[in-house]
Amino acid sequence: MNREQGAAPAGSGSPTWWIVFTKELHELWIGGRALTLLLIYSLLLGIQTYVLASNSELSLIPPNEMVYETLKGAIAVGIFISLIIGADMISGERERATLEGLLLTPTNRRQIILGKFLAAASPWPAALAIAIPYMTVLGQGDAVLRPAILWGALIGTVLAPAFTALGMLISYWCNTNKTSLFISLGVYILMLLPAQLPGRAQTGAAGSLLQQVNPMASHAHYLSKVLVNNRTFDEFWGWLVAPAAFAVLVFVLLFLYAGPGMSLEASKAFALRLGRARAQVAALLVGLLALGAMPLLAQQTGGAQASGQTLPLTIDIDLGYKTVKTTDHVLFNTVVTNTGTEASPPLSVAMNIINLNAKGDVVDPEDWSPQRTQYMEQLGPGQTATQSWRVNAILDGDYMVYIVLLPAPSGPEATSHPVSSSGVHLTVTPFTKLNPRGVLPYAIGGPLLVLVGIVLIYRMRRRRIDMGGSE
Amino acid sequence: MEQKTRQVLIAEDLRKSYGPRPALRGLSFSLHAGRILGFLGPNGAGKTTAIRILTTILEPSSGRFLVDGVGSDRPEEIRRRIGVLPESLGFPKNMTGTELVTYFGRLYGLSAAAAKAKAATMVEAVGLQARGRSLIGSYSRGMRQRLGIARALVNDPAVVFLDEPTLGLDPQGQQELLKLVTWIARERNAGVVLCSHQLPEVESICDDVVILNTGQVVVQGPVAEIIGSADQATVRIQVPATAVAEAEVALAGTSAVARVAASGSAGWLRVELVSGSQAAMNGQHVHNKLLDALIRAKIPVLGFQAGGGRLQDLFLQITQGAIE
Numbered sequence: 001m002n003r004e005q006g007a008a009p010a011g012s013g014s015p016t017w018w019i020v021f022t023k024e025l026h027e028l029w030i031g032g033r034a035l036t037l038l039l040i041y042s043l044l045l046g047i048q049t050y051v052l053a054s055n056s057e058l059s060l061i062p063p064n065e066m067v068y069e070t071l072k073g074a075i076a077v078g079i080f081i082s083l084i085i086g087a088d089m090i091s092g093e094r095e096r097a098t099l100e101g102l103l104l105t106p107t108n109r110r111q112i113i114l115g116k117f118l119a120a121a122s123p124w125p126a127a128l129a130i131a132i133p134y135m136t137v138l139g140q141g142d143a144v145l146r147p148a149i150l151w152g153a154l155i156g157t158v159l160a161p162a163f164t165a166l167g168m169l170i171s172y173w174c175n176t177n178k179t180s181l182f183i184s185l186g187v188y189i190l191m192l193l194p195a196q197l198p199g200r201a202q203t204g205a206a207g208s209l210l211q212q213v214n215p216m217a218s219h220a221h222y223l224s225k226v227l228v229n230n231r232t233f234d235e236f237w238g239w240l241v242a243p244a245a246f247a248v249l250v251f252v253l254l255f256l257y258a259g260p261g262m263s264l265e266a267s268k269a270f271a272l273r274l275g276r277a278r279a280q281v282a283a284l285l286v287g288l289l290a291l292g293a294m295p296l297l298a299q300q301t302g303g304a305q306a307s308g309q310t311l312p313l314t315i316d317i318d319l320g321y322k323t324v325k326t327t328d329h330v331l332f333n334t335v336v337t338n339t340g341t342e343a344s345p346p347l348s349v350a351m352n353i354i355n356l357n358a359k360g361d362v363v364d365p366e367d368w369s370p371q372r373t374q375y376m377e378q379l380g381p382g383q384t385a386t387q388s389w390r391v392n393a394i395l396d397g398d399y400m401v402y403i404v405l406l407p408a409p410s411g412p413e414a415t416s417h418p419v420s421s422s423g424v425h426l427t428v429t430p431f432t433k434l435n436p437r438g439v440l441p442y443a444i445g446g447p448l449l450v451l452v453g454i455v456l457i458y459r460m461r462r463r464r465i466d467m468g469g470s471e
Numbered sequence: 472m473e474q475k476t477r478q479v480l481i482a483e484d485l486r487k488s489y490g491p492r493p494a495l496r497g498l499s500f501s502l503h504a505g506r507i508l509g510f511l512g513p514n515g516a517g518k519t520t521a522i523r524i525l526t527t528i529l530e531p532s533s534g535r536f537l538v539d540g541v542g543s544d545r546p547e548e549i550r551r552r553i554g555v556l557p558e559s560l561g562f563p564k565n566m567t568g569t570e571l572v573t574y575f576g577r578l579y580g581l582s583a584a585a586a587k588a589k590a591a592t593m594v595e596a597v598g599l600q601a602r603g604r605s606l607i608g609s610y611s612r613g614m615r616q617r618l619g620i621a622r623a624l625v626n627d628p629a630v631v632f633l634d635e636p637t638l639g640l641d642p643q644g645q646q647e648l649l650k651l652v653t654w655i656a657r658e659r660n661a662g663v664v665l666c667s668h669q670l671p672e673v674e675s676i677c678d679d680v681v682i683l684n685t686g687q688v689v690v691q692g693p694v695a696e697i698i699g700s701a702d703q704a705t706v707r708i709q710v711p712a713t714a715v716a717e718a719e720v721a722l723a724g725t726s727a728v729a730r731v732a733a734s735g736s737a738g739w740l741r742v743e744l745v746s747g748s749q750a751a752m753n754g755q756h757v758h759n760k761l762l763d764a765l766i767r768a769k770i771p772v773l774g775f776q777a778g779g780g781r782l783q784d785l786f787l788q789i790t791q792g793a794i795e
Contacts, residue, residue, distance in 0.1 A: 097559045104550060
């Protein structure tokens with residue numbers, strides 16, 4: 001048999017990224033890794049759903065909070081799956097000695113990276129689809145479901161691929177899978193950690209900056225404000241800057257720097273590419289950090305504008321309106337700021353609740369909140385103080401909650417000007433409860449469906465191949 | 472026949488340093504279509520570096536090379552013209568052999584249908600047609616090596632690089648693989664660069680040889696010529712381990728023997744003959760004299776290897792026993 005002389009044809013088939021993508025997709029899904037991870041994910045989601053439904057009976061958690069918690073969990077685990085799949089993509093090939101074969105082909109390295117990236121990001125849509133039934137059952141028809149799915153899809157579709165790209169970058173810089181996975185896990189935990197800090201650590205200036213530049217914390221904060229506290233995109237869009245900036249940074253690094261430099265050994269690839277790119281990467285990082293901090297700067301600018309008022313004190317509230325069921329509770333924060341150049345007098349901060357229905361019962365705030373009034377010492381120039389409030393929805397009806405800031409008068413013959421926050425419009429509906437037994441079919445059915453998918457794919461694969469043993 | 476003499480690989484003064492340490496110090500050689508070149512050297516001689524440069528995985532510090540007329544400044548074009556079986560090539564376990572070769576065919580620019588047809592041909596050519604639809608995870612090492620060759624041939628390369636293709640194979644597997652290597656050169660008219668530490672196999676199938684030591688070429692040329700130039704004044708004789716000392720005495724008393732030394736623990740003796748004794752006494756006669764001395768001393772002869780005439784002797788001579 002004589003070989004046909006001449007070089008392999010150039011460009012007569014499909015583009016490289018597509019060929020690599022379909023092969024990696026096959027490896028990931030038919031090989032079973034993606035489905036196994038999704039099975040674990042659906043089990044976790046099922047357990048969380050059941051626990052939330054049980055707690056909703058005991059702790060009276062409102063549906064929108066349960067939907068938010070489920071979505072937050074789905075995004076966090078979806079991101080983790082994307083990260084660890086990405087973390088295997090290059091170092092795994094190095095470790096399994098399959099990368100050399102790929103590098104020996106006359107293909108564009110960036111296209112190889114693109115194909116691998118698209119395949120590694122593919123489990124996210126499935127993860128989101130699995131989460132939707134759980135959110136639906138926990139939402140109990142609440143209007144929060146639609147925005148939750150919309151924001152979950154939007155934010156997750158930015159963050160999950162971004163974390164896939166981050167995993168691939170780490171993988172690009174590692175020779176072994178163990179190192180790559182270990183570093184990826186470390187980065188993930190580091191990003192998750194700020195959300196676990198005590199409340200005060202999160203609300204200080206440093207804590208707030210940390211939250212805003214951390215894509216994991218900032219997207220969760222945004223979702224909580226929009227889904228739980230009924231705040232708007234216009235008010236909190238700044239919290240989405242960090243996730244977007246993070247995504248841009250990792251995509252640029254992966255496709256512009258790592259892609260063309262992919263080589264057999266990680267250390268050389270890293271030294272070569274990073275050596276050339278150091279200045280550009282540093283500039284990009286500084287730019288993105290500034291972008292991430294933008295919401296904080298905007299907030300401070302907003303405070304400065306308020307200094308034009310007569311009294312150099314402002315009080316802001318982080319909730320506009322909310323609909324809850326009777327026996328639910330509402331949590332919100334107020335921030336008092338001294339925008340003046342001198343220290344303030346001692347301050348009292350008091351809560352008021354007004355029934356908007358003229359024929360309704362008179363509200364006794366003692367029954368509705370354990371915190372009627374909070375006191376504080378002087379507030380220095382430019383200083384802020386945050387107060388947390390809890391309101392228990394005792395009776396159904398239409399209410400307005402507002403907070404008044406009262407500077408202490410300078411003496412018996414002096415007075416002071418109270419400053420009021422904007423109101424929280426509270427709509428309390430009659431009591432209903434979610435039966436956790438009704439949630440069980442979903443909690444069990446989700447993982448079962450994924451399991452059936454695994455079995456079906458395995459059987460289909462068996463039909464197409466020989467299952468013979470070794471020679 | 473003209474095509475058979477076409478030069479498909481020319482290396483000109485290739486050098487490579489890792490920091491201050493030179494790994495390759497001026498490698499020059501050429502390979503003709505249809506011929507097999509044995510690429511030899513002890514560990515650390517620079518073989519892997521040379522192969523990685525010639526397959527465009529590494530860039531040389533200086534020098535250049537041409538593959539089928541294409542210069543080393545066009546690595547992507549070179550990759551279209553070479554096929555490589557690296558020493559430690561991994562395979563995705565969840566693909567079948569045919570799927571893998573099809574995948575690589577597509578990466579070389581073939582359409583899906585053409586790649587599938589090509590994969591079927593290649594899998595059959597390397598004798599894997601019965602297991603082409605089996606998962607690679609179920610393949611033996613020999614089958615994986617054959618699959619690696621099918622993958623390396625999917626683009627009809629002008630030059631094929633095979634790095635230790637028989638490593639870890641049983642004798643039958645080695646024989647089958649060597650037949651395949653010969654087929655690549657003779658039937659497909661590709662130039663083959665064969666890296667191996669198995670010197671008898673290189674000697675049996677290679678036309679030419681390049682021996683590297685400490686990054687430089689120490690010997691190159693046709694195998695037959697190279698072997699002919701080897702020092703033939705050495706003989707290895709095996710006797711029972713308990714009779715080594717006695718045999719040393721018996722052999723040392725023979726007039727043609729310059730030096731006798733025990734070699735290893737299995738009863739082997741290395742006998743250096745007096746320079747020119749083969750010519751004066753006829754080599755065969757000298758060997759008879761040695762055996763005669765042992766027989767007279769009633770020492771059983773368990774093994775006898777005449778020195779020279781083998782690539783291994785030359786290799787050991789040049790590389791000072793580095794491999795052994």
